[in-house]
Amino acid sequence: QSALTQPASVSGSPGQSITISCTGTSSDVGGYNYVSWYQQHPGKAPKLMIYDVSNRPSGVSNRFSGSKSGNTASLTISGLQAEDEADYYCSSYTSSSTDVVFGGGTKLTVL
Amino acid sequence: EVQLVQSGAEVKKPGESLRISCKGSGYSFTSYWISWVRQMPGKGLEWMGRIDPSDSYTNYSPSFQGHVTISADKSISTAYLQWSSLKASDTAMYYCARGGLGEYYFDYWGQGTLVTVSS
Numbered sequence: 102q103s104a105l106t107q108p109a110s111v112s113g114s115p116g117q118s119i120t121i122s123c124t125g126t127s128s129d130v131g132g133y134n135y136v137s138w139y140q141q142h143p144g145k146a147p148k149l150m151i152y153d154v155s156n157r158p159s160g161v162s163n164r165f166s167g168s169k170s171g172n173t174a175s176l177t178i179s180g181l182q183a184e185d186e187a188d189y190y191c192s193s194y195t196s197s198s199t200d201v202v203f204g205g206g207t208k209l210t211v212l
Numbered sequence: 213e214v215q216l217v218q219s220g221a222e223v224k225k226p227g228e229s230l231r232i233s234c235k236g237s238g239y240s241f242t243s244y245w246i247s248w249v250r251q252m253p254g255k256g257l258e259w260m261g262r263i264d265p266s267d268s269y270t271n272y273s274p275s276f277q278g279h280v281t282i283s284a285d286k287s288i289s290t291a292y293l294q295w296s297s298l299k300a301s302d303t304a305m306y307y308c309a310r311g312g313l314g315e316y317y318f319d320y321w322g323q324g325t326l327v328t329v330s331s
Binding site: 137148201202 | 257258271273315318319321322324
């Protein structure tokens, strides 16, 4: 069981917006602004999409945005495109025995 | 251009030892942590531990402490992940990833090293 809880799958049609949630506790997501999101296409390495809750690295489309409320962080993808179909993982710093924890991952299907 | 280049796929037997590598280039290797992340077949990402190449300070996830060793040779900008006795359950893709000092995200990733442990 992963430390952070994500939905197993989400789907949307091209042009629509979707949101992926990432629920933790006050020891991780809720207690620190160190939530990051990664995109992973099949057979590829993960790619950083959002860091420190809502910051986008250079080169990442502004269709990707992040936010947090309480113990739940969210990744929103607007204007869905076929190329967005991938697995998405959240991650957070945690004050528990391990510094970094990942969510279980969410498979995004673009219909 | 920042790059992390990992060593190639390995096929090993249970009980054998193994060391895989991750070579950084295009940046100051001692200015960033290197973490290792496991991905078992069809599963999610798991943080294993990390090293500060400037002084080789390490910290591990309790799930991996004692079973793997993370090290680095800053003279050749290379980090390592090592097993002394592999198990079939170590079969997975292993990624190295760069993290900033005091940061908890990974901005560059290696291409992954597939380790297969089978008798």
